[in-house]
Amino acid sequence: MRLTQGAFSFLPDLTDVQITAQMLYCIDHGWPISIEYTDDPHPRNTYWEMWGQPMFDLVSPAPVMDELTRCREARVGSYIRLVAFESTRGWESVRLSFIVGRPDVEPGFQVVRASGPVR
């Protein structure tokens, strides 16, 4: 299966050039960017592990790209996503989130079935 969380999972995996362009979009909006990874991509697993702190006050994508490269080397086979936060009053949450790394083989999920009163 292909995990389709994040904003761009239905497109071919993003190239580094494409990832950089999205980072620029976030930086232009003043959003800090965080790198997160996990081996448990269940949709209810909200808290993926943080690869360091979110990076604030960015003026260029280069530092994020450097960290992403390190994360990819250290976490081969994990899911990795970029998360951008908006601090504007009334939002104060994630503004953009997309997957930038995934295992070669994705295990996927199965529905665990249990017969109960309604089925």
Place this chain on the structure above:
Amino acid sequence: MHENEQEIFVNDNTAKDRYRAGVMPYAEMGYWQPDYEPTDTDVLAVFRITPQAGVDPIEAAAAVAGESSTATWTVVWTDRLTACENYRAKAYRLEPVPHRDDQWFAWVAYDLDLFEPGSISNLTASIIGNVFGFKPLKALRLEDMRIPVAYLKTFPGPPTGIVVERERLDKFGRPLLGATVKPKLGLSARNYGRVVYEALRGGLDFTKDDENIGSQPFMHWRDRFLYCMEAVNRAEAATGEIKGTYLNVTAATMEQMYERADFAKKLGSVVVMIDLVIGYTAIQSMSAWARANDMILHLHRAGHSTYTRQRDHGVSFRVIAKWMRMAGVDHLHAGTVVGKLEGDPATVAGIYDTLRDEHTHRRLDRGLFFDQPWASLNKVMPVASGGIHAGQMHQLLHHLGEDVVLQFGGGTIGHPDGIAAGATANRVALETMVMARNEGRDFYHDGPDILRRAARQCAPLARALETWGDVTFDYTPTDSPDYVPTATSS
């Protein structure tokens, strides 16, 4: 009207004369006060007034203020037992409608104490109560309202709101996608669930019951809920994403609606749906239920066009949108601009502003007559539904922005290669367009090209563009703003 009485009372408005038994013009009774300065806590309204031939527009405006607040057709001495000057609504401004010689906009101010805290029913019973049938008016339309912060704060508002909905669904940075199951009537529950499963696994975030799905002989509600949730759970496992289906809990009584909503919750649904026709009180009750049960509340605006569409008479949908944000719904159908249903681009933009802004600014070119601070009331996710397809994705993103649910019913289910392919086409078109926008491309103008390029790697999108690429619904809107922006010399 009342020319005779007018003479008697002119310039002699002492209390004794004012309350002499008989009929007098509303304007003379204190409902027309052109020098009145509205206060920050007043509820304000703008009405479009079409007086009957021969009726003075000032008197008509005063009558609207009177009939929507304290007045009756004749003088009553019991007014004098009250602080009636406070309770009288005051028409305080009158302007001719641009390009019309028979219509006026009248601004009316209402004291805060005229309304019960937290009750849309009570508010609307005054503002759109008897007054709309008043004989001296040929037609009347409520164009816009300014709800004071003091009154807004008595409403809990949307139970979830755009931000928490996105957090709960783990979906950020792109519009959400949905589809209404079609045919809207007649499918058995088992077949209905098939459509849900195919659409969700193919890439949609939501599917939706239509407004008139209740518990009919061909599909009882419990069967529908069971098969739909089987489909949702399977699709979640297949994609690793949170999925939802708007289970319509609209029913004959509140007791039945609560029973259906409780069952939806028990089965793990993230969202339930109601129709506007259940009424304001029922909507507020379901909002309280949704808040207590961590549920997204989807409102389908069934019935609204009977009173929102024509510009001369009724209630503007931007007012309904305002009331629904106060009443507390999370989703509201608010127009597509490019689809099959009524939707002037500027009018729709004004409605979207009303649902999503922290502070909606007065913009006459969008039909917004007032600044409306929202006092941190949650935002409502607008839903664009009706005759839209993947080939319009650049237009949809341009007109409607990012915080919106785009609902492709026919545009998903009618795909020649099947429902899942239709869903995939929509999702790929959407993600492609968002990516292009973020990359700084002129996606509105380059849209068709961007879609064609994406279609080279996505057969379902190529088929969708082939099938619907040229379909448009280009008709003159009936509800467009009266004011247009004019170029200034500066």
